[in-house]
Amino acid sequence: MIIATGPIFGRHATRAAPVPVRAMGLSTDFYELTMMAGYHAAGLLVPATFELYVRELPPHRSFLLAAGLEQALDYLENLHVRPEEIQYLRSLPGMQDVQPEFFEDYLAGFRFTGEAWAVEEGTPVFPLEPLLRITAPLPEGQFVETALLAHIMFQTSVASRAARLIEAASGRPVVEFGARRAHGTEAGRYAARAAYLGGCEATSNVEAGLRFGIPLSGTMAHSWVMAFGDEATAFRRYAEVFGGRAVLLLDTYDTLRAARVAAASGLTPAAVRLDSGDIVALSRAVRDILDTAGLQQTKIFASGDLDEWRIAEIVAVGAPVDAFGVGAALSTSSDAPSLGGLYKLVEIERGGAAVATMKRSPRKYSYPGRKQIWRVFENGIAVGDVLALANESGAPGGQPLLRRVMSGGRRELLPQSIHELRARRRAAVSQLPASIRTLQNSARYPVSFTQALEASIDRLSRSAGSG
């Protein structure tokens, strides 16, 4: 019997349960509500378009993997404000001069009725490229900013880190172990989802296993060994419950001594786990001990503060590590815990016509107009993206990345299994130039603007206002 149910040591049937996001109407910044009230009072309910993107990449990223769209769409579709929430809002001093109609009619019946275009999850994206484009009555588009950024940017950060870990592991499985390091239990759940989407083989997070159908992996903790006092007893008692092919943890007291205990136990462990110390030296010594005992089939699993650099080092020297467990590096995207995502107004209807808008703060430009991303391929490899206005016909050899996923507040993109998203990711990442996939981040993927977009930027840069 195999206790690590990840695909490393056996795969189990995965069943996706429905994925409800509790629609938190007030999971937003206060200014979104004051502005909504303002737009309502000013009668400014015209269509407006917002785009969600990053301005630049963190130092150790050469691309991002879009993720979190599923939760974002679920949020948009279920968004509403409950009566007790409205009562709270009315009690705030800043809101007491707002017309009662805003609360009683507008907020009480509030639903998101707009349209969304998005890059599908698992797609590599680059700075300035919209991951999501929302067109909705101005107050609706405004209201959803905070939660959309939180949902999409977090999962995108984790999926992007996962892609680097997978690259470093060079074919060896990586398992997400970060629930305890995550920013709360919800964050742990979505981190597991994004990590699997980004290429991990399994998660330790049981809730994520149930909700998203992700394979689970679990071994034993140091406390198991400590509870029985010594490894000989602990390993034997574990095997009595879970069979001889369990995964045994070696580093509670003395790793090599524990390896000898495992080798002499008469068990045939599926794997042993090293969680501390010099993984390269220990894995070699443990491999010898296991092989000498005829346990060539027993794998070696390494964990403990691993990141892509450490994994690449272990792989580069040919240490006999068969799989890696990664925690905080994944669940907090520890070297880039925030991607600084933006959600900017790019177009608004004024006098019955759509007008492009542009922010021009120092070093904080936004680019005007509804956009489409065209990814240009040569011989099956993505050689560059072209950022175009949405009404342009596209770039030669290019494929559009944004597709309509919601209209009239209803999803058009139906929920997809995480396995499909993961397969898309694999294909899309393999189409990136090798230089963009390396850890060193030396190359820059080319993203250019069409002439029409350039012209729009030039025109707005020279004007006094926004359009």
Place this chain on the structure above:
Amino acid sequence: MIIATGPIFGRHATRAAPVPVRAMGLSTDFYELTMMAGYHAAGLLVPATFELYVRELPPHRSFLLAAGLEQALDYLENLHVRPEEIQYLRSLPGMQDVQPEFFEDYLAGFRFTGEAWAVEEGTPVFPLEPLLRITAPLPEGQFVETALLAHIMFQTSVASRAARLIEAASGRPVVEFGARRAHGTEAGRYAARAAYLGGCEATSNVEAGLRFGIPLSGTMAHSWVMAFGDEATAFRRYAEVFGGRAVLLLDTYDTLRAARVAAASGLTPAAVRLDSGDIVALSRAVRDILDTAGLQQTKIFASGDLDEWRIAEIVAVGAPVDAFGVGAALSTSSDAPSLGGLYKLVEIERGGAAVATMKRSPRKYSYPGRKQIWRVFENGIAVGDVLALANESGAPGGQPLLRRVMSGGRRELLPQSIHELRARRRAAVSQLPASIRTLQNSARYPVSFTQALEASIDRLSRSAGSG
């Protein structure tokens, strides 16, 4: 009328709503469940004690502020596993050889029945000091590890960062603006709570305002200005809804031009906000423009990628900034997004007697036995902590920091208002030596062990096993 309802520009009555944490029975690592099943099968239901702590501080921290206990206790009190969750667990390959009684009797009726001792929220803590100590039947104590670490370590990381930002701001208010950067909406909510507990004056997070009674702060976004096309119109329309004392955002196009527009508008803005550019130079120029127009009462609010170093710089040169808005630095504790918290078995009943346990992996020691922290004061200043076994009588001049907060699975520490916790934090931080509160982190707060604890460590270090 004042739109920023934070205490900077007016305070509103705060009302705490009940704070339900949805008890997520499966928000745990898979190995917690396999070990539980193993303990159950082995009949190992004896009392065990676990302690939650950090082994070391991140580079830029000289202390941590304990936080998240409220959510941890709520989790413990409401923990259960639902029938559909049990069904899922039974379907996993790793679990199919487990006795049916484990699922049908043990898990189906599972409740946390143990005892908890904790450092109260808002208390400074140091490496090796338990923030939480759980004594419960072994499988119960094991099961709760993952969620307890996630709840407590996340809020502790945010509260600890807040303490540094408050120190840097040197009396100027700091407002938490990080919801959009947080790792999902739940993380944003708890980040707002921890930031306020840690010393921030308000949050932008409306849900956190409702749930925890935290004052809200909100101004306007660039999109408001862009929606109207120019500042003159945008400011006037805002004032029509919210009155002349609003907070006006200046950096959508050109900060100084916008400041002149604000100055000439006939409004008396409560404040103006700068969100980009050279905050020192801009704040001085904007102050001049406002003062010349007779708007000496209008405050200047700065935001945009701020951290404690940037704030300290702005304060050091005497720039006329009255308050700060901080995002990712707070809500993701960006320079230390994971504290590497541990939850270790320190004692277990064996043969009817409590036996101390100790892990001795390289650089990953745990320290044996149930412990108490004694904080020793001289002239009202904390001069050092003594880590003692729980049954020791304490250190001279010392106050015990761990108190019992739960017994028999029921809370003894009733929910406290966030304002009380915040007041405790203020008092406790002010009792730290000044050298420990500085940003530079040059001094190390002394934490020593009692002789009895040292003796226990020595004894276990020499023994082969754990007790």
